[in-house]
Amino acid sequence: MRQLLYLSLAQQLCKQIHSGVFVAGQRLPSVRVLARQMNVSIATVLRAYQLVEDKGLIEAHHKSGYYVCHDLDALQAQQDEQKQISPxxxxxxxxxxxxxxxxxxxxxxxxxxxxxxxxVTANKIVKQNMLRLLRDNHLILSTNSELIGALKLRQQLAHRLTKVGILASVENILITTGCQSAMMLCLKAFTQPGDVVAIATPAYYRILQLMEVLQLKVIEIPTHKMSGIDIDLLQKAVDEWEIKAVIISPTVGNPLGESMPVENKQQLLALIEKKNIPLIEDDAFADLSFESTRPEPIKAQDKKGMVWYCGTVSKTINPQLKVGWLVMGNNANSVIYQHTLMGITPSQLNQLAIAEYFAQEKHQxxxxxxxxxxxxxxxxxxxxxxxxxxxxxxxxxxxxxxxxxxxxxxxxxxxxxxxxxxxxxxxxxxxxxxxxxxxxxxxxxxxxxxxxxxxxxxxxxxxxxxxxxx
The missing domain is CATH 3.90.1150.10 (Aspartate Aminotransferase, domain 1)
Incomplete structure (x- = not known):
């Protein structure tokens, strides 16, 4: 409920600024005063002010409070320019x-x-697991993994994913060499050269490289530091263009580190379900959330198989392990087929060492x-x-x-x-x-x-x- 309150308050403040109730350079009510006036908590007011600041309408002055930005006309022109999106x-x-x-x-x-x-990672423990596996089975380096990945790792992942609300069978988890390879598999299955993909901006430059390699066009949708991707602009984009996929990092994005509020994730899911557009959810940094409870992925609410969930150990353990995973959505066979064509899988040793790490109580x-x-x-x-x-x-x-x-x-x-x-x-x-x-x-x-x-x-x-x- 608190999230709904701060969003409502932020929207009200934005309307007041645009309508001239608060003018350029004017000091806004203090956090305590506004909390008392609106009968809400101080935390709610702070979150609302931060959201309005994120939109560029106000700025915080040290030990003085929040003020309406002076050059609102220039800001409006900049925002209007950002709304002119095209592939x-x-x-x-x-x-x-x-x-x-x-x-x-x-x-x-x-x-x-x-x-x-x-x-500060579990790198040392995983290395110890590798040495033990090699000692117990010296032929493991020449052992091929199953087509969609080592069963032990997929079992551990299925167990871990239930803790964030994702109920996935081991048959629906594909082991990859990382989030990038998982995204590539999805895009190769969903798109053809010249197709359009929507991404949040600023975007991790490796994703842009992926678009270039696959000869895809991108529509960049601005990202807000507090609320994530601009869903209204994404709605405009999918109404005007035939978008084949949406790529987003809704929890701890890169480079902003933003996380979408729950209601924004729900709006995004409703939009892609309505338009029947696959959503590729890049959750590479989500396990490193600073929140007391790890935010729930969009995939956790996906009932129609529209979300393709990408994870990896490259941010929590070591990128050199080259192990990631994809929780697949509808028509998984098309992605598995692309996986067989590419023929790139992590080593069996790395997969089993990570599976053992996830099975150990101390990993959390x-x-x-x-x-x-x-x-x-x-x-x-x-x-x-x-x-x-x-x-x-x-x-x-x-x-x-x-x-x-x-x-x-x-x-x-x-x-x-x-x-x-x-x-x-x-x-x-x-x-x-x-x-x-x-x-x-x-x-x-x-x-x-x-x-x-x-x-x-x-x-x-x-x-x-x-x-x-x-």
Whole structure:
């Protein structure tokens, strides 16, 4: 009910601003005053204000409260421009090649890749499982997995998925080499070259690469930091264009770290069911949610088989294991057929080692410790940003995971920042990679998974100095 209250209050505030009840530069009622006036909790008012701020209508002033933004006309023009959506081809970028080529080099302070810190994951336990499996069966390396994956792993996944509301049979779980390969299988089954796919923007650049490889057009739907993908604009897109699939990360998205409220997930599911469009749910970061209870996936409410649910251990254990899974929807045979054509499956050893890890009681405690560590490192990064970065920035408030989105409130070009930082041995991910449009050139993403050593702190300080110099 609280979510419905804050959404209703946010909508009311937006209407008042647009109608002139609150004018540019005016201070809004304090959180306590508005809570008393509306007879709601302080938490509800805070959430509503954050949602209105996310829409760009108000801004928070430190120790002063919330104020209506001064340049509402420019904001309205920007929002109107974002609403002009149409299919676009994805074209290759030399910048992506440069980033990927340097992403594994130890000579750089790596803030660019969305990879976990091995020191806080279950990597050690999985390695021990591998050694034990090899000792017990030295032929395991030459053993082929079943067509849709090792049965023991699928059994463990089916058990784990029930805890987040997904009831899946082992026959309906396909083991893949990760979320990207799961998405590729779905898209190859659902689409043909030239078809249109809707994605949230900013979008993880690897998804854009996938669109390019498959020769698909994309319609980019703006994402709000608090509420996720703009469902009204998605509705407009599916009404105007023949969209073959929708790809979304509704829980702990990448790069914003946003999580959709329950009612927004329900609206999205209702829309794709009505339009009979398959929804590919990328849940790569969801296990790292900072919330006390892991949010329920959209797939948990899917009664018609319209949602194809992708998961992976690449964010919680180790991307080098190359193990993911797909909980299939309707017409699963078409995806399994694509799987047989591609012939790419994780090693039997990796699958069984992960299955044993999931079967161990301590795996949930390991995950909780990992989440707590990332929360601590996130707050450490916030302190460093406050100390070393310019004040004219906005930063995301991730609901989990280990990446942060930084938006510069001026014309600073973060691609230029990328190359200058690279010369200093620092690697970030510039914002322009997250869209097919010339957007986000004033944004960048950084990874806070690794421990804050003196060297990494010095790198953040240097990055701040570069921001001041641009």
């Amino acid at each position: 676009e081809w994805v074209t290759g970028s030399a910048l992506i090649v440069d980033l990927i080529a340097n992403a594994t080099k130890e000579s750089f302070h790596q803030f660019s890749t969305a990879q976990p810190a091995i020191d 405690k390991c995950l909780q410790n990992t989440i707590l560590t990332y929360q601590q490192r996130y707050h450490q990064l916030l302190s460093l940003i406050k100390k070393y970065f310019p004040k004219n920035i906005n930063i995301s408030s991730p609901t989990g995971g280990f990446v942060l989105w930084v938006e510069l409130l001026d014309s600073t070009n973060t691609t230029e920042l990328y190359f200058k930082a690279k010369q200093q041995g620092i690697l970030i991910t510039p914002g322009e990679l997250f869209s097919v449009q010339p957007r986000y050139k004033n944004c960048f993403r950084i990874n806070f998974a690794q421990p804050w050593t003196e060297e990494r702190i010095a790198a953040i300080k240097k990055l701040g100095q570069l921001l001041y110099s641009l």
